Amino acid sequence: MKRMHIHVGVKDLAESIRFYSALFGAEPAKLKPDYAKWMLEDPRLNFAISTRAKTLGLDHMGLQVEDAAELDGLRAQMSAANIATHADGETTCCYARSEKSWVEDPNGIAWEAYHTMEDAQIFSAAEAVPAPACCGAKPGAAA
Template sequence: MLARFRTACDQIKARIEVLAALLDIPDGPDPQEFHASVRVKNLAESARFYAWLLDTWPKEWTHRYVTFICPDLGVNFVIVVADDKTLHHDTLYHLGIELADKDAVIEAYDKALAFGAHVEKPPRSTWRGTPLHELWLKDPDGTLIEVYARMKDEDFAARPKDYSPVFLVEGTENFKPETHPSETAQSPLDPKSVAMVSLASAIAASHPSMGRCQRERLLKQGVSEDALDLILDIAQHIRDEAGQNPTEDTNAVVKKLTEGDTCGCTPTPKGNACC
């Protein structure tokens, strides 16, 4: 019953957090189209599948991409070759929205800064491929978001001879994006595993109080009493074995960890293996 109550509390808390995040949202851009670009392993097979799924013939295709336009859905969907990338999190290349014109892209940049969104590339006019006025953002998970407007004929006529991008906001020519939170080093261990390690370490080191708080934390995270008993039993056994060799220094312990065929530890009195 207590576990169900904790689960319900966590679920309610998560819903409240979503509601809180949606309150007082400032004005955003005025999207006219939703755009997604997805990397695929086999361009031809994926083109056949999405032509069937979307019930439409591609608007255009090359050896690198296939574009589907669905006006009734307001969707501009593109599949792109994988470029030798392993397709896991790299499968989704980017999402995007189309705006009315160049001024709307610049306005979206100002709104993105005011909102605190991560700007990957400031507004630019680009001429290669599909000529666009574009702004690149990243969502909280690091997914690229393209905010763009299709270029008018008069804009395209004013392109530089070398087709180099033209920055639309003065002072952004040397723009360098800040490191996105998704790109910072993350602990390879999840919080639950870290708490388990801390608990075992506290017991093995005979810490007077830390074990209790870690135990409570693990219970709140859904770790069972049986699992905690196993951790405690092994940690106590390791502590007792270590007490039998009080003069062995840390270097000797590390050497044993990296050399030899077996660790030499014994099961706990309850029969639990320590490794």
Template sequence: MRRLHVALNVSQLDRSIAFYEQLLETRPVRRIGDYAQFLTDEPALNMALTEHPVSEIFRGHFGIEVDDPTMVEDALQRLTAAGLMPEPEPDVNCCHARQEKFWVRDPDGHRWEIFWVRSREGLS
């Protein structure tokens, strides 16, 4: 199996683990000191979290592309119910594509988008 690997520095490991358990619907497979690792099949992801001082936190953005728009709506409802305050962005033109999406931030401000591509410009 192939997996995308993402390694993030986080300011408070416990707080970030709680967020990613909600986002990814799973618990970490490993927790050692200031390190936690999530392995998921859907999406195929190997994510490592390491606790560092706030000054070393990079706030990027990441995304999970899903197969159909109902998956976006289901995730939006689930994360809203968990109190994570997702920001819906329906029917948006982004990256030369029409998308259904929403954004959610982890405890350190890393932005995650859950999105479905309605159509891609220039592709058949």
């Protein structure tokens, strides 16, 4: 079953955590010094905020799946729609180890399709280099 994912860049993490916790009626499921994530069931949503996004506001959206087979099906749907995709393969970002692919919609909004395998203690595999949220889409790259 797919879960909608939205990642928003924020300037003040603590203020944003207070706002979204009140809005959702729940505390974050994951909390780091630069990142917070809510895993909501109603609506079925993975909502994340961070101070690492390239811009304030909507950074990207995506669909999180529960297993590799479901990710393969989602990738096939992207290909069938003639969407140029970029596959990161297995990567660490947003404090999780995941298998990811990226597309951009006609308006330039980045979408990721991913399956999370486990939590990670670092934000991204490239910790030494400042990275956009979730390692960012690679526009125009095909996989």
